[in-house]
Amino acid sequence: MLKIRLPDRSILKIQRGTNVYDVAKSIGLGLARDAVAANINGKKVDLHYKIGEECKLKIFTKQSKEAISILNHSAAHLIATVVKNLYPDVKPAIGPSIDSGGFYYDFYSNKPYFKEDLSLFEEKANEIIKLDLPFNRLELYLDQAEVIYSKNRFKMEILQDIKESIVSLYQIGEDGYLDLCKGPHVPSTGKIGAIKILTSSSVHWKGDQGREKLQRIYGIAFFNNKDLISFLKRREEAERRDHRILGPQLDLFDTAKAYGPGMALFYPKGTILWEIIEEFWRKEHRNAGYDIVRTPHLFRENVWEQSGHLDYYKENMYPVDVGKEKWYVKPMNCPGHMMIYNRKSHSYRELPIRLAEFGTVYRYELSGTLNGLLRVRGFTQDDSHIFMLPDQLEEEILGVIKMVDRFYKIFGFQEWIYHLSTRPDKSIGTKEIWDQSTYALKKALNKAKKNYKIKEGEGAFYGPKIDIDVKDALGRMWQLATIQVDFNLPERFDITYMGDDGNYYRPVVIHRVIFGAVDRFIAILLEHYGGKLPLWLSPVQAIVIPITDRNNEYAKFVEKEIRKDGMRVEVDFSPERMEYKIREAQMNHIPYMIIIGQKEEKNNKISIRSRQGKIRKGVMIQDFVSEVHRKVLEYQ
Ligand SMILES: [Zn+2]
Ligand SMILES: [Zn+2]
Structure with a gap:
């Protein structure tokens, strides 16, 4: 009998050669069902690893960070098998899980992968998931592995860095792609509840511009479909909130490639937002002593020598010729x-x-x-x-x-x-x-x-x-x-x-x-x-909407009254119908719409529609202004 120590410090006695899965089962069926892999004396192993010595054992269950990473890495193997089945000439390089979630696999391929390719990969991956094929582990001598990978220079480079004389390879089922890997993986493809291929991009081997171009396929895997669905929902929400789309849409800023990648133009409304932040910053800092x-933006070379930047930051700096001297931004x-x-x-x-x-x-x-x-x-x-x-x-x-x-x-x-x-x-x-x-x-x-x-x-x-x-x-x-x-x-x-x-x-x-x-x-x-900036940060806090052009004069008067008190207000004089103007203001996430019609004009009042859709009629202009002032102050 072997003694193994569990994380709660209890000792379990098992037969030598029992695998991790059976140990999990002897502890509890729930644990066995949720088990994904394990850690034995600090080494990560598969569930079918046979325990041959006394050890400390920690089982990774589905909820753990390790299990999610192992799941995603296993999904990377699955994609390698799928791509290799479809394109036998492709040379797989590496396929790790990503810390922030998901996985990628890099392939040396004579073609980039497009949307249609990616959905085909996903479809084929799902077929293999349904077959619930095992992840088989194979151990070989280094020179045997070198024979297998003799035509794959990437795997050969990895092999060159391996110090051990025996290496492990994994294969999904009997004829999946035989991949060089330490493991561990999920026991079988059925454990991968759901997979989504996200995107592809082109990268260089080892991030080195001078080396081969590889096609990287990104994906993410989940233990069940429910998690995939909530991931997709979150992603959709993130896309809806993408500042690269909202910036130009709300007329705030843009970073277009044409005039210089990585350089932003802030438009008038974006600059208002910027100024609010800067003024806040200035006031707070003065108050805090x-x-x-x-x-200035440029200094002579000797300043950057003295600061040490030229020793350790030079490749990130822009040099400028100033007369005969070299300066740096x-x-x-x-x-x-x-x-x-x-x-x-x-x-x-x-x-x-x-x-x-x-x-x-x-x-x-x-x-x-x-x-x-x-x-x-x-x-x-x-x-x-x-x-x-x-x-x-x-x-x-x-x-x-x-x-x-x-x-x-x-x-x-x-x-x-x-x-x-x-x-x-x-x-x-x-x-x-x-x-x-x-x-x-x-x-x-x-x-x-x-x-x-x-x-x-x-x-x-x-x-x-x-x-x-x-x-x-x-x-x-x-x-x-x-x-x-x-x-x-x-x-x-x-x-x-x-x-x-x-x-x-x-x-x-x-x-x-x-x-x-x-x-x-x-x-x-x-x-x-999601673009709905709070009132105090909104570049346009209110928009005056005259119902017909007969109300334009009164609309101008209202605008002036409101602006006098420092509120940021615009008037929509466009010939569109009121409903259209409201929809437009709503799209621009303007906190207040001030609706001006005959009745408002006659009574010298305004009607207000908030961006949440709340409507108030017959409000005094001054009451509205003080209300907004009070609300803006509440933030600070
Ligand atoms: Zn692996
Ligand atoms: Zn500093």
Whole structure:
């Protein structure tokens, strides 16, 4: 008998050679039904793995993250089999699951895959799912595997990196594609309840532009059809809210390829939204004791040498010839702020000094990674650098955390989570200074009563940091804020303050953003609200709709009255019928429609239709204006 230890620390005795599935069954039929794979002494194995030694055993059930990843990876094998059946000449490369959900498989193929191909793949995959074919595991010597894959240079490259003398291969049924893989997988294709092929794209082997072009097929798998249906619904909703569609549709902005991929044009209405955010930002920062500054978009080469950007960031920077000199467009705002700090000497009494800027930066990104306003080449950060005494760190971090909480709440988010990234293997600065500042970050988080996850070793090489991810209305997480301690830049720019003993010391410096990139924040806001921005953020808060052109004069009067008080209002003078104008305003998500007819004009009143469809008749203009004012103030 073998003793195995379960996660609840209980001990189970089994016959040597019992497989994981039978162990699960002996614990409970429910567990056996939900079991997908297992972890034995830290190694992931299939359910039909035979246990040959005393071990710790954890069974992955359908609900677990591991099981979902194994399911998706198994679905990738299924797609390889399908594609290989249809196109025997295709060379499969790799097919992992994706952390954010789903899987992909890369194929070396002489043709790209179109929509019709993808739906055919999906159809064939579903046929194999119905057959409930097993995932068979085969173990071979490395040189035997090399014979099998001699015509597939991608698998051969993978084999070259394998140190073990025995490798494992998996095959779906008796004649599926024999794929090189460590496993584990679901026991049989029937476990894949539902599969959806999402899209295809072209990529390079190992992400290397100089290597072969591969066709990547993306898909996602679920344990049951219900989950697939709710995924499709969520996806449809996300598509409906896509800022790349809403931006031009609401006449806010666009990022068209023709004039420069990754560069956004903000139209008048988009600029109103931008200004509201910027004005909010400015007021809040002045109140919180920040000094607002402006720095130029270009600096000479030597500035970027001093900052270190040319050593580790050059490939993301745009060089510019200025006369005989080489200058660079700024990818970050830090050097400008360092120079502003250094314009004079500072005493310890002046610290903390908080410099803030709506700073536009430019970074070269591969065109394939660009994505609307979410990933652009030119964007504006709500950047700030805080210079402080070492013992002010905790208090300053706490101040930023409070600001983050206030901002996200005001912009209408319900939930955000904190991460603390600690010292990576390669780093500068002493252990002592890392420990001290990491401790200060932790203390600030604790003081603010924040739960946080630690990302061990994921800090930047120059200091620990806090990241904050926001959850949107569709449950998607977006990393927005970063609070980054920096031991590097103060050295490079010789940042100092004079202590009370007359000697010079290095202050602690943090970089921090709250929106991250303002452009991206606007995209996230739009998707979060599905275009229905709250009243205080709406570029057009009300539209006056005269029922006939006989009411145009009164409509103009109403517009003027409302505008006088700072409300953002437009009039629809188009010759269309009222119903059409209302529908149009509804499509543009304008919070209030002010309907003007004979009756309203005669009584010197207005009728109001909210975008939720609520109608109020015979309202005094001034009452409406004060109501809107009150509502706008409520947000802040
Ligand atoms: Zn596999
Ligand atoms: Zn910075």
